[in-house]
Amino acid sequence: MAWGESAFSGSGPGRQWLSLGLGVAVLVGLGSGVALATHPPSANAQTMSVAGSSASGPDAGGQAVSQAVRPVVSITPDATTPLNPTRPIVVTVAQGTAKAVTVKTPNGKTVSGTLDAAGTTWTSKGDLAYGTTYAVGVDTLDPSGAPGHQDLSVSTVDPRVQAYPSFIPPPGQTTVGVGQPVVVRFNHPVKDRVAAQKALSVTSSAGQTGSWYWLSDTEAHYRPQTYWTANSTITLKASMFGVDLGGGTFGETDRTETIHVHDAWVAKADGATEQMQIFDNGALVKTMPISLGSPGHPSHVGPHVISDKQPSITMDSCTYGVCQGQPGYYKEQVDLDERISDDGEFVHSAPWSVASQGGQNVSHGCVNLSPANAQWFFDHFGIGDVVEITNSGGPQLPLTDTYGDWELTWAQWLKGSAV
Known part of the structure; x- marks a missing residue:
């Protein structure tokens, strides 16, 4: 059987010419001692071989030539998903490591963060800001130690409005009586009351527990089953920053208040x-x-x-x-x-x-x-x-x-x- 016929099937002038050419090439190769690989190297391969003068195989006497592997840098979440500012920016590097990661605000302020010991994951520290695009610069090293640099960006959620939680009694009220309800008033309507209430907490030094009651979409009251315990301390926390309150409204800020209850x-x-x-x-x-x-x-x-x-x-x-x-x-x-x-x-x-x-x-x-x-x-x-x-x-x-x-x-x- 002819070499061209064993290597290719089908008919037509082009295929016959290619078969003939390959047959000639093989005959010449046999005469000169040059071997040809019949499959290309894998796309993921980091090295390839060039044939030498021996006919014993493609690796015999070959010379290794390196192919650079570019590190892959990614951000969680990706650029198409706005990041909640209470969540960290996470930068990961595959097929290499990060030598340094720099994240900056539009006005040039640097966001702090830590790079893990493996040099593959960087995580920001602290809350971010609403409606901000952060520039991310990553200095990388490929597996061979060759340096590189990649620039990316990530943006945070941009609320339609931000709801501020006001407190009653106000922080300036140093002491209250046993009948004082704890009140949180928002300056914008809250559509998702469940999300808002889960971000609110009240604790009493006397161990009293209570419950919230929503008077409207902008006002919630908290009281225990009976009057507050005399001479106790109440702590109100509103962890509202980053909370999606529905309809494009997000909590504006976190607040904490300590309330002292006097005699009954x-x-x-x-x-x-x-x-x-x-x-x-x-x-x-x-x-x-x-x-x-x-x-x-x-x-x-x-x-x-x-x-x-x-x-x-x-x-x-x-x-x-x-x-x-x-x-x-x-x-x-x-x-x-x-x-x-x-x-x-x-x-x-x-x-x-x-x-x-x-x-x-x-x-x-x-x-x-x-x-x-x-x-x-x-x-x-x-x-x-x-x-x-x-x-x-x-x-x-x-x-x-x-x-x-x-x-x-x-x-x-x-x-x-x-x-």
């Missing part, structure tokens, strides 16, 4: 007896006559939490719809005021109603006290302390009226959690 000051105002009992850590320390809301303006019943206190304010009935010229209108300076609802209810000094205090409810919903009793109350009660009103003839304080949190049973409260 609880006032029990009874509209049936027109008396208010004052308890300090469960012990009755004072009783004072009061006047609650009149039948036409009854005070809300239920636990109220003091949200503000001022030595003097101007009370204007027009703020809740009764304006000048209408029956029941008033506008006057009132002293020693402690707000217990957003409906205009306060505990305050009321010298004009002293004659009715202890015998008749005549106010517009506030807890009226004599000037002396109001001063004592103002000196002892503050933000987060509790005023429980009963038998006023009024409706229950609404949940959304500042701090109506304690109006709900524990079973009802748990239903407001997103998790």
Whole structure:
């Protein structure tokens, strides 16, 4: 059989010419002692052989010629996937090692990181920034030790908006009462409440646990089953940076607050007896006559939490719809005021109603006290302390009226959690 026929099949002038040429080449090779390899080297091979003068095989007497192997540098995630700024930039090198990795922000600031002992993986340290493209430069060494350099880039998530978590009580409030709910308010709506709530945590030095209740897409409250333990410490953490809150909204920053709870000051105002009992850590320390809301303006019943206190304010009935010229209108300076609802209810000094205090409810919903009793109350009660009103003839304080949190049973409260 002819050599050309054994090496190729098919017909046609081109194939016959190639067969003939190969046959001639083999005959010449046999005469001159040159051997030809019939398969090319693998694409992954690092060396190849050039035939020598022996006919004993392609490797006999061959001379090795190196082919350079280019290191393969990659970034996790790849350039098509925006990186969450809380995740590290990870640079890996295959078919070689990294001698040095430099990552810089657009303004030239260097991002710190560490290269592992093998020289194949570099990992950034610390949080990155939103909406930033980082330039990645990698100095490499191939298997033979030859140096090289590769430039890549990676970009972080660019939020549509960033939601800032505000705290109540604010950080400037050094101490609160046992009724103070922990409140987080966002300046943009949160669509993914589950993600947001998982990024929030509250711990108590007394070991009390509680639950979150979402009043809206921008406000969540936290309270335990019963009032906070007196003289305990509460720690609120909002690990919101990098959290996807849905709809292109991400958490703006992480925040932490420490809240100190003072003695348990609880006032029990009874509209049936027109008396208010004052308890300090469960012990009755004072009783004072009061006047609650009149039948036409009854005070809300239920636990109220003091949200503000001022030595003097101007009370204007027009703020809740009764304006000048209408029956029941008033506008006057009132002293020693402690707000217990957003409906205009306060505990305050009321010298004009002293004659009715202890015998008749005549106010517009506030807890009226004599000037002396109001001063004592103002000196002892503050933000987060509790005023429980009963038998006023009024409706229950609404949940959304500042701090109506304690109006709900524990079973009802748990239903407001997103998790």
